[in-house]
Amino acid sequence: MEGTLSLFDWRPPPAPEEAPVAGEPVQPRPVAGPRIVVFDCETTGTDRVHDQVIELCVQMGIAEDAPSRVWRIKPAVPIHPGAQAVHGISAEDLAECPPFSAVADEVAAVFAEADVIVGYNLAFDIDMLQAEYNRLGRAPIDWVAKLVVDPFRLWQKCEPRSLQDAHRRFVGDEFSAAHSASADVAATGRVLSGMLRNFKLEHQDWAQIANVCDPERASWLGPSRHLRWDAEIIIVGFGKYAGMPLHEIAAGPDRSFLRWVLEKDFPPHVMEVCRAALEMPRDQLVEWARARFGVPAPTAQPPFFAGSGAGPGAGK
Numbered sequence: 619m620e621g622t623l624s625l626f627d628w629r630p631p632p633a634p635e636e637a638p639v640a641g642e643p644v645q646p647r648p649v650a651g652p653r654i655v656v657f658d659c660e661t662t663g664t665d666r667v668h669d670q671v672i673e674l675c676v677q678m679g680i681a682e683d684a685p686s687r688v689w690r691i692k693p694a695v696p697i698h699p700g701a702q703a704v705h706g707i708s709a710e711d712l713a714e715c716p717p718f719s720a721v722a723d724e725v726a727a728v729f730a731e732a733d734v735i736v737g738y739n740l741a742f743d744i745d746m747l748q749a750e751y752n753r754l755g756r757a758p759i760d761w762v763a764k765l766v767v768d769p770f771r772l773w774q775k776c777e778p779r780s781l782q783d784a785h786r787r788f789v790g791d792e793f794s795a796a797h798s799a800s801a802d803v804a805a806t807g808r809v810l811s812g813m814l815r816n817f818k819l820e821h822q823d824w825a826q827i828a829n830v831c832d833p834e835r836a837s838w839l840g841p842s843r844h845l846r847w848d849a850e851i852i853i854v855g856f857g858k859y860a861g862m863p864l865h866e867i868a869a870g871p872d873r874s875f876l877r878w879v880l881e882k883d884f885p886p887h888v889m890e891v892c893r894a895a896l897e898m899p900r901d902q903l904v905e906w907a908r909a910r911f912g913v914p915a916p917t918a919q920p921p922f923f924a925g926s927g928a929g930p931g932a933g934k
Contacts, residue, residue: 652734657736658675722756735761865895
């Protein structure tokens, strides 16, 4: 943990009072600005159900010299090699750190006092932080009354990202006949070529480039996010059982959930796997699914090496 700042000493002090001048109207006192918390989490991985927060930093305000505080946290689950390759934090680095339960009150107090929450692409960070409180059986942080500002989303809204805009940036000019299929296809090819040059990715493997566009896709079982592989386990990715192993649902008292899936309009592969889960024991289900859909080979490093300007950490 860094810094000696008291948790609640960071609101800008009010301007000193001045004695009123005789005959002049009394001006209202300036109101102190909102309490702004900028925060970011590093985690053991990207699974919002099973992975855990291992580092949390909060900064009180957006000024260059704004005070900040860092907590390092010992997780109860392993750090995924791909996550460690991004943030560089190992299990050995956290061996003497406290668990999240030991810092939960301090962290909650910081956010309780904040008026504005700021984070870059922060939906993931919010979900991971909320999951920590859920694991402790505690009420999650209440974001309802907070103003949430995400610079990543602000950038998306304030700087247009149409194909024409991308063509101007990465090709250098506008193109005519926009929104005709042939013109759009040709422009898209030129834009991608420009992006690969600009981001120095010309020599990267196409599988790696595709992984950056959708890093979780490699773990999907079938063509959608509904089911995914986690080593030798099929994980459900939707509904109230999201994050649970499929075989546990099928063998437990809530197997009716899978029957409900079979009666709804889910993608065919999802219904096929759920039906198989109801009919097969775990090992047979895994063997069948491997033969039917294949199993991805997860990499131990991010899609691009550090310094390339791309990869999982680039959006955070």
